[in-house]
Amino acid sequence: MSCWQTIQDYGLRSVGIGERLLPREDFTLCHQFTLIGSGMIWNIYFGVLALCLGFFLATALAMGKASSRAVFRKPAQWFIFIFRGSPLFIQFFFGYFLFLNLKSVYPIFDPFTAAWLGALIVLFLNTAAYSAEIFYGALLSIPKGDTEAADAYGMSGWSRFKRVIWPTMLRLAWPAYTNEAIFLFHATALVFFSGFPAWQQRGDALYYANYFADKTFNPFVPYPILAGYFILLTLVIVGVFGLVNARLNRHLPQNMRRKMRLRPNLIR
Amino acid sequence: MFSYCTEPDTLASLAWLTCYLTTGAHMSLYMSVFVVLLLIAITAPVALLFGFGGASAARSAFPPLSWLGKGYIAIVRGVPDIAFFLFFVIALDQAIEWLRHQALCPDWSEPIRQGNDFVVCQAAKMPLGNAPQWVHETYGFSLAVLTFAIVFGAFAANVLFGAMRAVPRAQLETAEAYGMTERQTFWRVLVPQMWVYALPGLSNLWMVLIKATPLLFLLGVEDIVYWARELGGTKTPRFTDYPHGDWRMWYFLALLVFYLIFTRISEVALDKLMARLTRGQATAAGEAQRKAVA
Numbered sequence: 001m002s003c004w005q006t007i008q009d010y011g012l013r014s015v016g017i018g019e020r021l022l023p024r025e026d027f028t029l030c031h032q033f034t035l036i037g038s039g040m041i042w043n044i045y046f047g048v049l050a051l052c053l054g055f056f057l058a059t060a061l062a063m064g065k066a067s068s069r070a071v072f073r074k075p076a077q078w079f080i081f082i083f084r085g086s087p088l089f090i091q092f093f094f095g096y097f098l099f100l101n102l103k104s105v106y107p108i109f110d111p112f113t114a115a116w117l118g119a120l121i122v123l124f125l126n127t128a129a130y131s132a133e134i135f136y137g138a139l140l141s142i143p144k145g146d147t148e149a150a151d152a153y154g155m156s157g158w159s160r161f162k163r164v165i166w167p168t169m170l171r172l173a174w175p176a177y178t179n180e181a182i183f184l185f186h187a188t189a190l191v192f193f194s195g196f197p198a199w200q201q202r203g204d205a206l207y208y209a210n211y212f213a214d215k216t217f218n219p220f221v222p223y224p225i226l227a228g229y230f231i232l233l234t235l236v237i238v239g240v241f242g243l244v245n246a247r248l249n250r251h252l253p254q255n256m257r258r259k260m261r262l263r264p265n266l267i268r
Numbered sequence: 269m270f271s272y273c274t275e276p277d278t279l280a281s282l283a284w285l286t287c288y289l290t291t292g293a294h295m296s297l298y299m300s301v302f303v304v305l306l307l308i309a310i311t312a313p314v315a316l317l318f319g320f321g322g323a324s325a326a327r328s329a330f331p332p333l334s335w336l337g338k339g340y341i342a343i344v345r346g347v348p349d350i351a352f353f354l355f356f357v358i359a360l361d362q363a364i365e366w367l368r369h370q371a372l373c374p375d376w377s378e379p380i381r382q383g384n385d386f387v388v389c390q391a392a393k394m395p396l397g398n399a400p401q402w403v404h405e406t407y408g409f410s411l412a413v414l415t416f417a418i419v420f421g422a423f424a425a426n427v428l429f430g431a432m433r434a435v436p437r438a439q440l441e442t443a444e445a446y447g448m449t450e451r452q453t454f455w456r457v458l459v460p461q462m463w464v465y466a467l468p469g470l471s472n473l474w475m476v477l478i479k480a481t482p483l484l485f486l487l488g489v490e491d492i493v494y495w496a497r498e499l500g501g502t503k504t505p506r507f508t509d510y511p512h513g514d515w516r517m518w519y520f521l522a523l524l525v526f527y528l529i530f531t532r533i534s535e536v537a538l539d540k541l542m543a544r545l546t547r548g549q550a551t552a553a554g555e556a557q558r559k560a561v562a
Binding site: 085186220226 | 343347349350355358359386478479480481482483485486493496514516517520521524531532
């Protein structure tokens with residue numbers, strides 16, 4: 001069987017298109033590359049959606065945490081503490097079993113026990129909390145002159161937020177937020193190891209890598225392939241976020257721009 | 269455990285709960301909390317050692333050594349840590365068995381990788397097939413510790429490498445001007461000073477280490493996640509005196525709270541430590557402390 005045939009059969013296997021049975025023997029390199037790559041679809045799906053949705057909640061939470069009114073501040077603080085203070089792995093388990101219990105009472109929660117929605121919600125809340133902390137830190141370090149200038153122009157409320165505070169906050173937070181994005185994508189690899197079942201063996205990249213490692217009892221092929229895919233993904237994220245960073249900083253002289261720095265010490 | 273626990277189905281809810289929470293299986297759950305603490309206690313110093321080695325290697329003047337150190341640091345950047353955990357456990361296990369195989373069975377002629385199997389001679393099996401249960405468990409736990417140490421060593425190496433570069437260049441130049449050798453400069457000037465710069469990163473790492481402990485479950489150790497799943501599952505009266513529905517949600521809620529408390533305590537303790545270490549330092553935080561007192 002040619003490699004092209006394998007790609008046709010298994011290229012979209014992780015979303016249920018193509019060959020139904022996973023290969024059972026004679027694992028070729030092509031099999032492993034194709035299936036693990038196919039699993040990356042899920043990692044990208046979880047990462048992109050959680051990041052995009054989480055961005056808005058994170059902004060709201062950061063504003064809440066920086067608020068002077070306890071009604072907004074306390075809930076935001078607790079939310080951030082709970083999601084940053086506990087392991088994501090446990091959050092996944094808890095979320096899954098919570099949805100399982102809810103499902104037995106209200107049938108409407110049925111889709112929530114599937115990974116595509118349930119895990120997405122957990123990831124969304126988790127990344128919102130982590131990003132909110134980053135945004136909050138950026139809010140605190142907005143130069144005083146910027147807000148004073150906004151006041152001097154007679155801006156207040158929404159226009160002050162939209163034109164001065166929010167763009168400055170994003171600009172200051174962006175390097176750290178890039179790291180958060182990278183580690184969110186890495187965290188998506190946990191999904192199918194934490195309660196959420198891989199329905200009809202439609203799993204993410206790590207799920208398939210683990211499948212091959214179990215079947216061939218040889219971890220030295222599938223895991224480096226997985227690593228290669230994730231490094232590629234990381235490079236893409238760094239590139240895209242770098243473009244956004246350049247746009248956010250376009251009004252500044254070259255030497256004032258904040259450098260992008262990769263700081264890898266984050267596990268959830 | 270208590271004397272009134274002999275007939276559980278006759279008890280009132282609170283008494284029932286006290287009996288339920290002190291069954292033998294629950295004792296194993298509480299013991300596994302100590303397994304987690306033990307893991308942290310062993311991993312932290314070992315990882316720090318690995319990290320120190322990695323960081324020293326990375327700034328070595330000898331290129332291959334420096335590449336090795338930088339490569340070790342770089343592996344954590346692009347790849348999910350969970351993949352490392354899954355990889356290293358099998359890889360280490362096979363590496364140990366392969367080494368023992370080479371040493372113990374030199375006249376073995378068949379290949380080790382036969383298709384999808386990894387075959388070594390009986391004497392090279394690790395642990396030996398006839399070893400008692402506790403040896404298997406200890407071996408599994410040691411592999412897990414080593415895996416954690418390798419992964420967190422890479423994190424720590426990154427932090428320490430940054431801290432070593434943060435030490436002001438003038439300090440090292442002064443040492444050289446006094447005629448210290450490279451080794452002396454490293455041990456007498458660089459290493460004592462780098463800790464102040466490394467502490468924020470290391471305390472962050474400590475929090476990360478706490479939060480990574482549930483991953484022990486994936487390495488096949490019977491840790492708290494394992495027991496929470498076991499104990500929480502639906503129990504029918506046929507197999508236990510304490511039948512109940514699916515309580516896994518509550519068990520994981522308890523774990524969540526456990527980790528939150530653990531994190532909080534560490535946070536407070538690390539803040540205290542940081543305050544203690546910045547006292548009298550010529551940093552912004554030290555300056556702020558002086559001002560606050562005055």
